[in-house]
Amino acid sequence: MSGPADKRPTLLALTSSALLLPAYQGVRADAAPEFIELGMRYSKYEEDNTQGSKTFGGSSQRYDIDAAQFHLLAPVADNWAVAVDVQWEDMSGASPWFVGQSLDGGPKVIMSGASIEDTRTEVSVTTRYYYDRGNAGLNYVRSKEDDYDSNAIALDGSFNSADGMTTYSGAISTSRDDIEPTQGSVPTNTLKNDKDISSAWIGVSRIVSKNAIVRFGLAYTYREGFLTDPYKKNDKRPGERNEWAFSTGYRHYFFWPDGALQADYRYFDDDWGVASHTLNLAWHQNLWRDTQLIPFARYYSQGEADFFANIADTDKRYYADDYRLSSFGAVTVGLRVRQQIGNWAITAVGERYETDESWGVYSGDESPALVNYWRYSFGLDYVFR
Amino acid sequence: MLKPLACLFVALCLSGCETVQPWERGTLAKPGMQWQTDPMEISLQAQINASKEASSGGQGAAGGGCGCN
Numbered sequence: 001m002s003g004p005a006d007k008r009p010t011l012l013a014l015t016s017s018a019l020l021l022p023a024y025q026g027v028r029a030d031a032a033p034e035f036i037e038l039g040m041r042y043s044k045y046e047e048d049n050t051q052g053s054k055t056f057g058g059s060s061q062r063y064d065i066d067a068a069q070f071h072l073l074a075p076v077a078d079n080w081a082v083a084v085d086v087q088w089e090d091m092s093g094a095s096p097w098f099v100g101q102s103l104d105g106g107p108k109v110i111m112s113g114a115s116i117e118d119t120r121t122e123v124s125v126t127t128r129y130y131y132d133r134g135n136a137g138l139n140y141v142r143s144k145e146d147d148y149d150s151n152a153i154a155l156d157g158s159f160n161s162a163d164g165m166t167t168y169s170g171a172i173s174t175s176r177d178d179i180e181p182t183q184g185s186v187p188t189n190t191l192k193n194d195k196d197i198s199s200a201w202i203g204v205s206r207i208v209s210k211n212a213i214v215r216f217g218l219a220y221t222y223r224e225g226f227l228t229d230p231y232k233k234n235d236k237r238p239g240e241r242n243e244w245a246f247s248t249g250y251r252h253y254f255f256w257p258d259g260a261l262q263a264d265y266r267y268f269d270d271d272w273g274v275a276s277h278t279l280n281l282a283w284h285q286n287l288w289r290d291t292q293l294i295p296f297a298r299y300y301s302q303g304e305a306d307f308f309a310n311i312a313d314t315d316k317r318y319y320a321d322d323y324r325l326s327s328f329g330a331v332t333v334g335l336r337v338r339q340q341i342g343n344w345a346i347t348a349v350g351e352r353y354e355t356d357e358s359w360g361v362y363s364g365d366e367s368p369a370l371v372n373y374w375r376y377s378f379g380l381d382y383v384f385r
Numbered sequence: 386m387l388k389p390l391a392c393l394f395v396a397l398c399l400s401g402c403e404t405v406q407p408w409e410r411g412t413l414a415k416p417g418m419q420w421q422t423d424p425m426e427i428s429l430q431a432q433i434n435a436s437k438e439a440s441s442g443g444q445g446a447a448g449g450g451c452g453c454n
Contacts, residue, residue, distance in 0.1 A: 069428075253412050276438070284416065286415075
C-alpha cells in the first residue's frame with residue numbers, strides 16, 4: 001500500500017494534482033484553468049407531428065429548433081477565470097392552443113395554426129475565483145426573445161473539508177423576466193406582464209472510495225408574478241409557486257472495462273400539486289486512449305397539477321389544459337461520442353424522447369398534446385495548449 | 386415521510402465512506418467521474434426538459450426563465 005513515505009517523483013506529481021481535486025465538482029474543478037478553452041455546438045431539435053386522431057383539423061407540425069452554442073473559458077490570473085457562453089436559437093412551428101371535446105367525447109387538441117417564428121439569444125458571463133479549498137463564482141445571464149426578456153444573477157461557492165473528502169456547496173440566484181406576447185394568429189391572455197424567480201441550493205458531496213463518489217443536494221425556488229402561459233386559450237395559474245427538489249448522484253469507476261457508471265436521481269415537489277421523479281443513467285466507456293462512447297437513458301414521471309384538466313373548467317379560480325401540467329411518463333435514450341484529436345475534440349450526440357401517460361407512476365387523464373422529439377448535436381472543442 | 390427517509394439515507398451514505406488519501410484519488414479525476422462531463426450538453430438538455438415538463442432544476446440555483454414552448 002502506498003503512503004507518504006514511499007512517494008516517488010511521479011507519484012508526488014500525481015499527489016499534487018490530486019490534492020486539488022474536490023469531492024464536489026461543478027462545471028470546473030477547483031484548480032483555475034491553465035489554458036484558454038473554446039467550444040461550439042450545433043443542435044437540431046425536431047418534434048413529431050401531432051397525430052391526426054388527437055387533433056381537430058388533422059395532423060399538425062410542431063416545433064423545429066436550430067440551436068448554436070459557443071463557450072469560452074479563459075484564465076485571467078493565477079486564481080481567477082472568466083467564462084462567456086452564448087446560445088442562439090431559431091424556432092418555428094405550432095404549439096397547442098387549447099383542448100376541446102370531440103363528438104365522441106374524447107379530448108382533442110387545437111393547435112396555434114399559423115407557424116410561430118421566434119429567435120432567442122442568451123449571453124452568460126461568469127467570473128470565478130479559486131482559493132485553497134474551493135472556488136466562488138458570480139454569474140449574469142441575459143436571455144432575449146421577441147416576446148420574452150430575462151435578466152438573472154447568481155452567486156455560488158464550494159468549500160472542501162480539511163481532508164478533501166467532503167465538499168460543501170451553495171448557490172443563490174434571482175431573476176426578473178418581462179413578457180410581452182407577440183400579437184399574431186391567436187389571441188393572447190395578456191399584453192404585457194412580468195415575473196420574478198428566486199432560488200437557493202445547497203449540496204454536499206463525498207468521496208466514498210478510491211473509485212466512487214456520491215452527492216446530495218436540496219433546492220428551493222420561489223416564482224412570483226405572471227406564471228400563466230400567454231399563448232394558451234384556457235390557462236390561468238396561481239401568481240406564486242414554491243418548488244423543492246432533492247437530488248442525489250453517484251459515480252463509480254470500473255477498472256474493467258475501463259468505464260464509469262453515472263447515476264443521478266431527483267425528486268421534485270411543489271405547491272401546485274406537481275410531483276416528479278427523474279432518473280438519469282449513463283455509461284462512460286473509454287475506448288483506446290482518446291475515444292469515449294457514452295450511452296445514456298432518462299426516465300421521468302410527473303403527477304398533474306391540482307388545476308389541470310384536459311377540458312379546462314374556466315369557471316374555476318385557476319385552470320389549465322397544458323399538457324406540461326398533466327400526468328405522464330417520459331423515456332429518453334441516446335448516445336454521445338467524443339473523439340480527442342490533439343488539442344481538438346469532436347462530439348456527436350443523438351437522442352430520442354417519448355412520452356405516454358401509462359408510463360408514469362402517477363395516474364391522470366392522458367393529454368392529447370404530449371410531445372415526442374428527436375435531437376442531434378455536433379460539437380467542436382479546442383484547447384490553446 | 387419522504388424527507389426523514391431521505392435525511393437518513395444521506396447520513397448513512399456520508400458516514401459509511403472509507404478514508405481515501407490524496408495520492409489515491411487519481412481515478413476520481415477521470416472524465417467519466419465528473420458530475421458534469423459536458424456543460425454545454427447538460428445546459429441544453431436541462432433547457433429542453435424544462436420547456437416540456439412541469440419540474441426543473443435541482444442541480445443548482447434556478448436562474449432566469451425563457452419563453453420556450
